[in-house]
Amino acid sequence: MDSSSYKRYNVHGFDSRQHLEQYLSDKPDMVFREDTLKFPIENLSKIYADGCIKGSILIDLSAGSFVHQLYSSCEYFKDIIILKGNERCMMELKRYLDSRTGAFDWGHAIKLHEEIGENSDQFLDREAKLRSTIPHVLKCDLDKENIMDPIVLPPADCIISAWLLDVICKDQDDYRRYLRKFSRMLKPGGHMILIGALGSTYLTIGKERFHAFTYDEDFVRKTLVGEGFVINNFKGKKRTNVSDLTDYKSKMFVVAHKEK
Template structure:
């Protein structure tokens, strides 16, 4: 087993995403906006869009219910999914992230502008579709947005969610896990929401120790590809594909070394 940095006293000054929360709009501006000084476009925008589009377009991952458990108020990773699932249930751990996401879903004034990400997806898909039509389709599928409580046995207590055909999680586990045991525990919770044979898709940041939002520095669990693979197999998943991409940018907002995308399915 690879050595994984624990959340010890040396990182005690760092905030925990699901405990302290962060400025969800600032998070979007830092990591997924179209601002000229936003350097994470290839990693945080293109990498998820490319991998989800390629995986879903293969046609074997589809169904009625997809659950999204991702960090912040991001939505671009779900562009490809809306063509293959009737209902997308988006779960968030903070009210602020819910409000920010709903502002876009409800087309309210002041919503974050996702047009640049929509264009990336449409161009990659190569289909003749208007950007507005694609965004409307995402909005139609992702109308189920709710708060979840990670520490509860049923994270939606008292609501019982229907078993999902697929779960997507982008960058959430690195933000909520203090140590290796947390990672396994939360992954097990995700697994419990899946049907037997259901699919799990993860995007994470390798060898990361922190990320910054505004003036606040947040804890991130440090892990490598080997660790993620072993945990998934240990929790009863079969890994179908894995892609690792080395970091392409220079910024002191965060210190990850690479991006990882893993698609797996739960053994029946």
């Protein structure tokens, strides 16, 4: 398929439930468990355990409608504000947060936390805590210079962005521009956590193929430093699964703090 015919996440949107089923479910044929579920959960648990990342406000700017990246976070932040540019993703996410019938079941993510040594009873309570920690799921406009205009949000202590830059950026200039927008929402000294896929050109949702920006570790490191960040942690995981749904080469987990 000609890459020029690929759809764009921030233009066309995608079926958020299909995305969850294909990349984040516990179905037997879901081959991305180690990369999209366990890898971020494991690394987030480790960095929070160090005690350096915590505060009043965490902003989540991620693709799709997944929440597994926030289960550990709710223990270290008073409020989590989720920003979405896609109405369909907002609806799917709110279905889960409101415990509605038909909401996506994240029970398998609980089991993964058990596998890495977290207390299972405590974690069941944390699912309720996560819901209570999220006061707002807000619509943003990623094309605006201030993506929340006219709303003014308080500066965040931390921002998590999982796989969003991968699917909204056309090129390197786009990546720098969006990262700069996100950085403006962060307190001096605050942390940016990026989760992404290296070497990818596309991902498939249902029968539709979507554009993915191709980049590598060297580019991410140089871009973060160029935008005023100090990198605290950079973890990579080479791909081992076999699937033609997407063509990434490895996953990355990056923690950086904004210089004062």
